[in-house]
Amino acid sequence: MFNRTVFAAAHVVATDERTVDWDATLKFRHHLWSHGLGVAEAMDTAQRGMGLDWPTAAELIRRSAAEKAGRICAGVATDHLTGEPSLDDVLKAYLDQLDVVQEAGAQPVLMCSRQLAACAKGPEDYEKVYGTLLDNVSEPVILHWLGTAFDPKLAGYWGAKEVDRATDAFLEIIAARPDKVDGVKVSLLDANHEIGLRRRLPPGVRCYTGDDFNYPELIAGDEHGHSDALLGIFDPIAPVAAKALAKLAEGDTDEFHRIMAPTVPLSRHLFSTPTYYYKTGVVFLAWLAGHQERFLLLGGLESARGVEHLAEAKRLAEIAGVIDPDFAERRWQQWLASR
Numbered sequence: 001m002f003n004r005t006v007f008a009a010a011h012v013v014a015t016d017e018r019t020v021d022w023d024a025t026l027k028f029r030h031h032l033w034s035h036g037l038g039v040a041e042a043m044d045t046a047q048r049g050m051g052l053d054w055p056t057a058a059e060l061i062r063r064s065a066a067e068k069a070g071r072i073c074a075g076v077a078t079d080h081l082t083g084e085p086s087l088d089d090v091l092k093a094y095l096d097q098l099d100v101v102q103e104a105g106a107q108p109v110l111m112c113s114r115q116l117a118a119c120a121k122g123p124e125d126y127e128k129v130y131g132t133l134l135d136n137v138s139e140p141v142i143l144h145w146l147g148t149a150f151d152p153k154l155a156g157y158w159g160a161k162e163v164d165r166a167t168d169a170f171l172e173i174i175a176a177r178p179d180k181v182d183g184v185k186v187s188l189l190d191a192n193h194e195i196g197l198r199r200r201l202p203p204g205v206r207c208y209t210g211d212d213f214n215y216p217e218l219i220a221g222d223e224h225g226h227s228d229a230l231l232g233i234f235d236p237i238a239p240v241a242a243k244a245l246a247k248l249a250e251g252d253t254d255e256f257h258r259i260m261a262p263t264v265p266l267s268r269h270l271f272s273t274p275t276y277y278y279k280t281g282v283v284f285l286a287w288l289a290g291h292q293e294r295f296l297l298l299g300g301l302e303s304a305r306g307v308e309h310l311a312e313a314k315r316l317a318e319i320a321g322v323i324d325p326d327f328a329e330r331r332w333q334q335w336l337a338s339r
Contacts, residue, residue, distance in 0.1 A: 003249040004219055004226065005183075005206060006241075007038040007073060008234035009045035011282050012052060012060065013292045017300045020056060022063060024292050029064055031291065035242035037234060038071030039064060041106060044150060044187075045232040047279055049114070051298030054080035058100050065104040073142060073230075074106035076133075078113040090116045091129050095136060108141040109185065109230075114153040123159030123169040130173050140182035142208060142230070145170060147188040149275040163193065171200055178202040185210045185230045189275075191218060199224055212271045212278070216260040219245075220253055232278060233267040236285040237322050266316035269309075277304040281313045288314060288328040295335060307336075 010032060013024035029039050041064045042048055042057040052060070054077075061074045078085075078093035085093070090113060101108045110133060120126055134141070148155050158166040158173075174181050183206030186194050191214040198207040209218040209227035218227040234241050244259035270281035280301055287295040296302055305313075314332060317323045 001036045001249065002245045004245060005038070005071075005208070005228040006036075006219075006234065006245060007040040007071065007208070007230040008032045008238055008241075009040040009043040009230060009232045010235055011279060011286060012046045012298065013283075013286075014296045014298050015294070016296065017051075017298060020060065020298070021292070025060070026063060026067055028286065028291050029067070030069060032235070032238050033068070033070035035238045036070070036245070037238055037242065038073065039068070040109065040230050041065070041072055041074040043075045043109065043111070043144075043230075043232075044146065044276075045235055045279060045282060047298050047301065048075055048077065048111070049079050049151070050276065050279065051301055054097070058097075061101055061106055062104045065106045068105070072106045073109050074101045074104065075111045075144075076101050076108045076141075077111040078115045081115050085115050085119065087116075087119055087125055087129065090119065091132055094129065094133055098133065098136065102138050107139065107182070108137060109144050110141055111144045112146045112151070112154050112157055114151070117154050117157055120159060123172075126157075126159050126169060127173055127176075131176065134173075134177045134180040137180055140180055142183050142185055143170075143174065143181060144185045144210075145187065146210075147190075149189055149273075150187055151276060163188070163190075167193070167197055171197070174205060175202060178205055181205050183208050183228065187211065189213050189271075194218060194227065195222075198227060212267045213264075215267070216244075216257055216264065220248065220256060232282060233263070233270065235282050236270075236289070236317070237263045237266070237320065240320060240322055262320040263322070266313065266320045266322070269312055269316055272309075277301070280305040281310070284310055284313060285317050285323060288317065288331055289323045290327060307339075 013021040015021045076097045158169040160166040185208040187210030208230040248256040
């Protein structure tokens with residue numbers, strides 16, 4: 001159906017600040033699969049590290065993988081660690097989560113680790129950890145580089161504060177074991193950097209754009225190649241994105257851009273500073289679209305964005321064609337009246 005490999009990073013549906021609504025959460029994954037998108041499970045969009053703890057994430061991964069009706073990948077991190085762990089502790093934590101994801105039958109996504117960023121002394125420590133992880137995977141994995149806009153605690157990742165030096169270190173890890181890397185997800189919100197990195201990847205290693213500001217041009221690509229996608233914005237815009245991607249597969253790039261264009265202002269608004277609160281807008285739109293009965297997030301994160309921000313998200317979502325205006329307006333008015 002598509003000529004790009006695409007994943008939507010999926011949110012979780014909450015019944016209260018601490019509890020996942022499993023039926024609604026899994027139903028939403030089937031919604032994504034029904035449009036031909038893969039599901040990226042237990043990632044940043046699912047409030048990983050911002051309300052979703054590892055035991056619940058592990059259950060989420062197992063449940064989603066057991067029901068998979070399309071591609072599924074899932075986040076491997078170290079977020080169950082406490083205190084000030086050592087490098088060996090970080091490696092063991094990664095390996096423990098890797099076992100869960102591989103046993104569930106999902107493709108692993110090696111996420112950035114706050115704990116690794118805190119204890120690593122330089123690029124050699126990242127090489128030690130990631131090299132060992134790649135030696136222990138049963139299938140090629142996706143490496144995830146999450147920028148500080150999404151998580152300020154990841155400053156200096158790959159052992160360097162300068163992006164160019166960090167990129168060199170990142171590419172050295174990939175070049176040492178290219179057969180173990182399906183692709184890299186880059187979430188730095190810098191299209192020029194992503195294009196430059198994409199052109200330096202070993203043959204056969206994909207670049208999955210995580211740029212929620214510039215995704216249409218990166219997915220469309222240029223004469224030197226294109227990006228595939230693993231995007232949080234594909235959660236609320238799945239039906240529209242699927243139509244656009246189908247046109248791209250038919251060779252109609254102009255129509256791809258025409259369909260995608262109205263989603264970009266929406267995405268840039270949802271991911272505006274502070275970017276890590278974008279989950280609030282994603283869940284808000286899922287509620288306005290009728291995918292869940294309550295506008296709630298784990299940890300009470302629904303309060304992270306104000307009324308004006310949400311009102312603009314609603315307006316832009318209507319323009320992008322991702323919600324029904326009449327249904328959304330009724331829910332919006334009911335929510336305003338209940339405040």
